[in-house]
Amino acid sequence: xxxxxSDDQVDDNCQVAGGVQLDSRMSKTLHNGLExxxxxxxxxxxxxxxxxxxxxxxxxxxxxxxxxxxxxxxLCRRTDGKRIVLGGALISLAGAVEHxxxxxxxxxxxxxxxxTSATAHVAVREGDDSVRALLVIEPSNARAHVGFxxxxxxxxxxxxxxxxxxxxxxxxxxxxDEIIRAxxxxxxxxxxxxxxxxxxxxxxxxTRESGPVSIGISVFDITEEQxxxxxxxxxxxxxxxxxx
Numbered sequence: 001x002x003x004x005x006s007d008d009q010v011d012d013n014c015q016v017a018g019g020v021q022l023d024s025r026m027s028k029t030l031h032n033g034l035e036x037x038x039x040x041x042x043x044x045x046x047x048x049x050x051x052x053x054x055x056x057x058x059x060x061x062x063x064x065x066x067x068x069x070x071x072x073x074x075l076c077r078r079t080d081g082k083r084i085v086l087g088g089a090l091i092s093l094a095g096a097v098e099h100x101x102x103x104x105x106x107x108x109x110x111x112x113x114x115x116t117s118a119t120a121h122v123a124v125r126e127g128d129d130s131v132r133a134l135l136v137i138e139p140s141n142a143r144a145h146v147g148f149x150x151x152x153x154x155x156x157x158x159x160x161x162x163x164x165x166x167x168x169x170x171x172x173x174x175x176x177d178e179i180i181r182a183x184x185x186x187x188x189x190x191x192x193x194x195x196x197x198x199x200x201x202x203x204x205x206x207t208r209e210s211g212p213v214s215i216g217i218s219v220f221d222i223t224e225e226q227x228x229x230x231x232x233x234x235x236x237x238x239x240x241x242x243x244x
Contacts, residue, residue, distance in 0.1 A: 032056055046081075075090060113137045116139070116228055118139055118217040119148070148218070160216050164187065164214040168204035187216075200219075201232050202232065203236035
């Protein structure tokens with residue numbers, strides 16, 4: 001749908017880019033602005049205004065007005081090469097979202113840590129190739145436990161946290177057998193892939209507003225794998241109900 005005008009009215013049942021069903025109670029202009037942010041998030045080296053217009057299906061002059069508005073709010077910026085990239089204000093917004101997420105996650109994570117006597121963690125996807133530990137809770141009732149810190153970044157294709165997130169996505173050719181098995185049993189398990197002698201068990205948590213995150217535990221002793229896996233899956237369901 002291409003337009004050179006600035007009319008914000010939307011016809012009922014109008015289907016536009018991104019698969020969002022707009023109607024007369026919604027703002028086409030705001031939708032287009034959000035589409036630009038989503039488009040830029042998928043092009044880390046930026047896009048020209050013309051490319052943005054083509055990408056969201058509007059005339060270049062409309063795209064330019066939208067970009068200038070987003071620039072004024074620091075939601076995007078122009079590079080020296082005149083390409084448009086995401087802006088710094090999104091960092092503050094993301095920080096606020098993570099703060100809210102931490103508040104929801106912590107009680108569930110504390111319960112998982114104490115139930116399993118293991119270090120519990122929630123990880124989020126960081127770009128295409130990595131996962132980052134958002135929150136780590138150590139058990140209060142264990143004589144010994146695995147120790148690591150929130151903020152740790154690991155490859156998404158190594159360790160249970162990343163594999164659980166990949167298992168929540170559509171199957172892909174050439175993916176690891178551990179990802180395929182995780183889809184069947186509800187959790188991913190790996191040993192020694194991130195830290196020697198440490199086994200990770202993680203399950204995906206599906207959220208409405210973003211891609212999957214994972215909740216899991218890190219343990220030295222895996223003799224009770226089924227019980228531990230069931231506890232992780234139950235925690236994932238509890239957290240998922242809070243995030244929907």
